[in-house]
Amino acid sequence: MTDIAQEELEEQILKWAEDYARKNGWTLNPDDKQLQTVIRGLARNTIRFGExxxxxxxxxxxxxxxxxxxxxxIYHRDEVENEGQCHCRLYFQKTDA
Ligand code: SF4
Structure with missing residues (x-):
């Protein structure tokens, strides 16, 4: 897998995550560096393990x-609800700030 293919996959996953967060009334991690690290990890696992x-x-x-x-x-809904974010800090509850 080339770096370009990895980058394209990261873009796809980011779009998917944004869409999923929006549908659930959540947001993604506002810290762009942390967000990119999780997205990169998801893309790597997809390439390496097919999931x-x-x-x-x-x-x-x-x-x-x-x-x-x-x-x-299976844990993320409880985590977002009870802790405000999922374990990876990908999905966040919206704050009314
Ligand atoms: S904790 Fe769950 S929802 Fe959050 S990034 Fe990991 S798998 Fe995805």
């Missing part, structure tokens, strides 16, 4: 078990 695995969680190696941590993982 958009969470870059902040450990894969068990069991494909069935690891479906839980394909982004958006």
């Amino acid at each position: 958009q695995y969470c870059p902040c969680r450990l894969r068990s190696g069991d494909a069935e078990e690891d479906k839980k941590i394909v982004c958006p993982c």
Whole structure:
């Protein structure tokens, strides 16, 4: 996979994440550097493992078990609701500031 292909994939994932956040009434991490790090990790995992695995969680190696941590993982709604953000700091609750 070339750097260009990785960059294109990152753009696609960013658009997907923006769309997903908007649909849920959330925002993405306002810190662009942190956001790019997560997006890059998602793109790398997609290229390496064929699934958009969470870059902040450990894969068990069991494909069935690891479906839980394909982004958006099964934990993210609770995390955004209870902690204001998902574990990776990709999705954030909107603040009324
Ligand atoms: S913690 Fe966030 S970035 Fe990681 S898989 Fe869950 S929703 Fe995606």
